Amino acid sequence: MDLAxxxxxxxxxLAVEFPQVAADFAVDAVGADGVTVRLRVADRHLRPGGTVSxxxxxxxxxxxxxxxxxxxxxPKALTVTTSAAIDFMRKPAAGVDLVAEARLLKLGxxxxxxxxxxxxxxxxxxxxxASLTYSIPPER
Amino acid sequence: MDLAxxxxxxxxxLAVEFPQVAADFAVDAVGADGVTVRLRVADRHLRPGGTVSxxxxxxxxxxxxxxxxxxxxxPKALTVTTSAAIDFMRKPAAGVDLVAEARLLKLGxxxxxxxxxxxxxxxxxxxxxASLTYSIPPER
Amino acid sequence: MDLAxxxxxxxxxLAVEFPQVAADFAVDAVGADGVTVRLRVADRHLRPGGTVSxxxxxxxxxxxxxxxxxxxxxPKALTVTTSAAIDFMRKPAAGVDLVAEARLLKLGxxxxxxxxxxxxxxxxxxxxxASLTYSIPPER
Amino acid sequence: MDLAxxxxxxxxxLAVEFPQVAADFAVDAVGADGVTVRLRVADRHLRPGGTVSxxxxxxxxxxxxxxxxxxxxxPKALTVTTSAAIDFMRKPAAGVDLVAEARLLKLGxxxxxxxxxxxxxxxxxxxxxASLTYSIPPER
Numbered sequence: 001m002d003l004a005x006x007x008x009x010x011x012x013x014l015a016v017e018f019p020q021v022a023a024d025f026a027v028d029a030v031g032a033d034g035v036t037v038r039l040r041v042a043d044r045h046l047r048p049g050g051t052v053s054x055x056x057x058x059x060x061x062x063x064x065x066x067x068x069x070x071x072x073x074x075p076k077a078l079t080v081t082t083s084a085a086i087d088f089m090r091k092p093a094a095g096v097d098l099v100a101e102a103r104l105l106k107l108g109x110x111x112x113x114x115x116x117x118x119x120x121x122x123x124x125x126x127x128x129x130a131s132l133t134y135s136i137p138p139e140r
Numbered sequence: 141m142d143l144a145x146x147x148x149x150x151x152x153x154l155a156v157e158f159p160q161v162a163a164d165f166a167v168d169a170v171g172a173d174g175v176t177v178r179l180r181v182a183d184r185h186l187r188p189g190g191t192v193s194x195x196x197x198x199x200x201x202x203x204x205x206x207x208x209x210x211x212x213x214x215p216k217a218l219t220v221t222t223s224a225a226i227d228f229m230r231k232p233a234a235g236v237d238l239v240a241e242a243r244l245l246k247l248g249x250x251x252x253x254x255x256x257x258x259x260x261x262x263x264x265x266x267x268x269x270a271s272l273t274y275s276i277p278p279e280r
Numbered sequence: 281m282d283l284a285x286x287x288x289x290x291x292x293x294l295a296v297e298f299p300q301v302a303a304d305f306a307v308d309a310v311g312a313d314g315v316t317v318r319l320r321v322a323d324r325h326l327r328p329g330g331t332v333s334x335x336x337x338x339x340x341x342x343x344x345x346x347x348x349x350x351x352x353x354x355p356k357a358l359t360v361t362t363s364a365a366i367d368f369m370r371k372p373a374a375g376v377d378l379v380a381e382a383r384l385l386k387l388g389x390x391x392x393x394x395x396x397x398x399x400x401x402x403x404x405x406x407x408x409x410a411s412l413t414y415s416i417p418p419e420r
Numbered sequence: 421m422d423l424a425x426x427x428x429x430x431x432x433x434l435a436v437e438f439p440q441v442a443a444d445f446a447v448d449a450v451g452a453d454g455v456t457v458r459l460r461v462a463d464r465h466l467r468p469g470g471t472v473s474x475x476x477x478x479x480x481x482x483x484x485x486x487x488x489x490x491x492x493x494x495p496k497a498l499t500v501t502t503s504a505a506i507d508f509m510r511k512p513a514a515g516v517d518l519v520a521e522a523r524l525l526k527l528g529x530x531x532x533x534x535x536x537x538x539x540x541x542x543x544x545x546x547x548x549x550a551s552l553t554y555s556i557p558p559e560r
Contacts, residue, residue, distance in 0.1 A: 017188055046156060054221050055199035062194055074461060082391065083413060085225040085365055085505030087533050087551060088275050089526040105507040105537075106548045110425060111362065111389060111415070112505050115535070117525075127524045131364060131507060133413075135391070139484060176331040183436070222531065223553060225365030225505055227393050227411060245397075245406045246369040250530060251502065251555070253367050255395070255409060257385075268387045269395060271367060271409060273503060275531070297468060328437055335479035342474055361474050377454050412531040 004074035006030050010067050013075050025063055030071050036105035038065040041097050049095040057118060058086060061130035064102035065114035070133035072107055078137040093120035093130055110136055144214035146170050150207050151235035153215050165203055170211045174243035175232050177204040188233040198226060198256060201270035204242035207275055212247055218277040226270040233260035250276055284354035286310050293355050304333035305343055310351045314383035317344040321377050330374040337398060338366060345394035349414055352387055356394035360418040366410040370398055373400035380398050424494035426450050430487050433495050445483055450471035450491045459483040461517050470514040477538060478506060481550035484522035489554055492527055498557040499551035504548040513540035530556055
């Protein structure tokens with residue numbers, strides 16, 4: 001399995017395509033088995049009480065699998081999420097980044113499916129899990 | 141079916157509990173059948189190309205069902221999302237608010253389930269649908 | 281919106297394509313807004329305690345949306361389920377058929393999305409809700 | 421992490437609680453990380469063309485996570501599925517058992533969450549993935 005983009009290429013791509021949010025995320029690792037993406041948790045991601053909000057956890061899951069797909073097919077910005085299922089299981093630890101480990105389960109001609117586990121950095125317990133489906137543009 | 145909170149009470153509650161995002165949303169209607177919540181779409185919600193980002197659509201779905209629950213049980217801030225399934229079906233119209241119509245399908249002692257349709261304001265076609273499950277705090 | 285198949289045509293199609301299970305189901309109504317499909321509940325569908333098993337409720341949801349799609353596009357047997365999200369909310373009433381009301385939310389060139397509410401016949405309370413996505417064969 | 425039931429205890433429990441379907445399934449392994457459950461594929465599970473039907477794949481996923489929970493909490497028959505999200509990714513191989521590997525991601529006081537990968541016996545490619553949520557009866 002060849003990789004089309006490494007961590008640096010993915011971060012450069014995100015900085016161009018998603019300038020409003022790219023700085024919130026870091027691509028920590030890209031490998032044959034999947035990618036690791038980190039949400040640099042800041043005050044603007046928090047709900048009262050100090051927990052990261054659901055939409056920000058969703059955003060991390062979405063971006064992690066997006067990166068896992070692009071790492072394989074290259075910079076196709078028009079790859080779009082078609083469905084997502086997410087379970088929120090535990091409150092994240094306060095003041096700690098969230099780390100998503102995403103893996104691709106299917107990379108078809110028109111559809112890709114992946115799943116992701118999200119943990120507080122350095123912790124074992126899973127904060128959230130998600131599975132997402134993407135539509136790959138036909139010009140591929 | 142009695143309502144515990146109306147649109148004004150919900151907006152006032154959101155302004156206190158979610159000060160960072162409450163201004164993005166409006167509670168347009170609260171009734172026996174559900175609630176209507178609107179995302180006031182602004183530049184910060186957009187992806188390149190002018191479409192509202194997935195996480196912002198997720199946030200709207202999440203908030204709409206949260207409001208549908210609170211309208212029935214009153215201001216229990218600790219009601220939390222436990223799972224969500226969302227389908228993204230069409231690109232939203234550019235420069236138009238998104239409107240979510242949420243209905244509660246179950247309001248149990250510890251779990252509530254609702255679903256929601258999201259459309260561009262004034263349009264018939266459904267941009268996204270979502271179903272979400274919430275855990276209701278036991279002190280209820 | 282033209283319908284390509286009515287209730288009789290759908291039942292005839294199911295009898296040929298799904299001979300092992302077609303007798304379990306009835307297509308009660310087909311209209312512009314969706315279809316109504318009924319599971320003729322029998323002992324073989326039950327779990328101890330008299331409740332219809334989860335897989336049989338899933339089967340009803342799946343078949344109902346399949347019928348809603350075929351009613352529009354005609355008898356394309358190769359239309360296949362790609363994903364499903366289902367919430368089980370209440371125990372069905374004992375000894376009563378289950379009735380599914382399905383609606384299509386998107387009928388695209390390669391993907392269709394629908395959702396469905398399932399109730400015990402004659403009851404208002406929702407037993408389960410589901411949303412499903414189908415891949416439509418390209419030869420369409 | 422102690423296990424409350426091993427593979428033999430789970431199969432004996434299923435034979436009593438689910439007499440209509442227990443013979444279709446085998447509990448192949450139970451460990452600290454999860455369980456492996458197999459669907460003994462027979463003609464009655466197939467759709468025309470030889471593929472295992474969606475409801476039977478759902479049933480396998482559901483049962484596998486149910487076993488993963490009971491392996492930890494013991495024989496609580498009233499543990500019930502509250503929601504499921506499943507992605508069907510590939511056709512199963514013809515004439516081969518399906519094998520589900522399930523893991524628990526959360527085992528709370530009232531809710532449990534797990535996910536599962538399903539493959540044709542002996543194959544690497546994933547046929548389906550699912551995540552399921554269960555309600556655990558309060559008498560626990």
